[in-house]
Amino acid sequence: xxxxxxxxxxLIVQKGGISIINCAYENTAFDYFPWYQQFPGKGxxxxxxxxxxVSEKKEGRFTISFNxxxxxxxxxxxxxxxxxxATYFCAASRRSNFGNEKLTFGTGTRLTIIP
Amino acid sequence: xxxVSQHPSWVICKSGTxxxxxxxxxxxxxxxxxxxxxxxxxxxxLMATSNEGSKATYEQGVExxxxxxxxxxxxxxxxxxxxxxxxxSSFYICSARGRGxxxxxxxxxxxxxxxxxx
Numbered sequence: 001x002x003x004x005x006x007x008x009x010x011l012i013v014q015k016g017g018i019s020i021i022n023c024a025y026e027n028t029a030f031d032y033f034p035w036y037q038q039f040p041g042k043g044x045x046x047x048x049x050x051x052x053x054v055s056e057k058k059e060g061r062f063t064i065s066f067n068x069x070x071x072x073x074x075x076x077x078x079x080x081x082x083x084x085x086a087t088y089f090c091a092a093s094r095r096s097n098f099g100n101e102k103l104t105f106g107t108g109t110r111l112t113i114i115p
Numbered sequence: 116x117x118x119v120s121q122h123p124s125w126v127i128c129k130s131g132t133x134x135x136x137x138x139x140x141x142x143x144x145x146x147x148x149x150x151x152x153x154x155x156x157x158x159x160x161l162m163a164t165s166n167e168g169s170k171a172t173y174e175q176g177v178e179x180x181x182x183x184x185x186x187x188x189x190x191x192x193x194x195x196x197x198x199x200x201x202x203x204s205s206f207y208i209c210s211a212r213g214r215g216x217x218x219x220x221x222x223x224x225x226x227x228x229x230x231x232x233x
Contacts, residue, residue, distance in 0.1 A: 007145070034221060034222075036224070037168070041206075041227070041229070042226055043119075043121075043208045043224035043225050043226045043227045044159070044208070044224045045224065046221050046223065046224075047220075049218065049220075049221060066146050083167060088192075089158060093220070100147060100164045100166065100172060101147075101212075101220065102149070102161060102164060103161075103222055105146075105158045105159050106158065107157075107158050108156075108158050110156075112132075
């Protein structure tokens, strides 16, 4: 029940296109859903996050869509650029009163933007 | 805001030696710090969680005597890999959460430390 399933494993998108990565979760106690971007040899960087009381959140070219009833959320990258080529991880967590709120990560999607 | 640094970025050591990795929050108070391990082309595996001034909580299967974690201040946590062996070679990443960050719930990650044990 702690899993977060992410798809696809890899994705190739043409420059200027829309990249879409999907995640699904099982634990209905999850109430925080961040996305991270990781370049080779670097630590993950927080991209955008959403809470389940909203269905969509947009920051620049990045949009999270959230479907609470389906227990799914997705990342959309508009006007994809070669610099977006990286591995993307979705994650989920539930609030903890003891300060040890932990992230459950998806398996990652390797995104490649081709010219 | 929410910058996390790690030192060293690369370390090569001989089998049987101990290696210490530092994780620092540069512009915020890290009330909670996390240590992860990542194998090539895989997701992040949480090793342990530590709150400032408390003993670390280790995930199942992680040897606490092998991976010593200290979170002595609100800006510094250390991971010591004791008696390192080649199977400990990996990419170790810390993250932190705390006061003074854009989001109190977000984890902010360091750049990682690549450990190679010969």
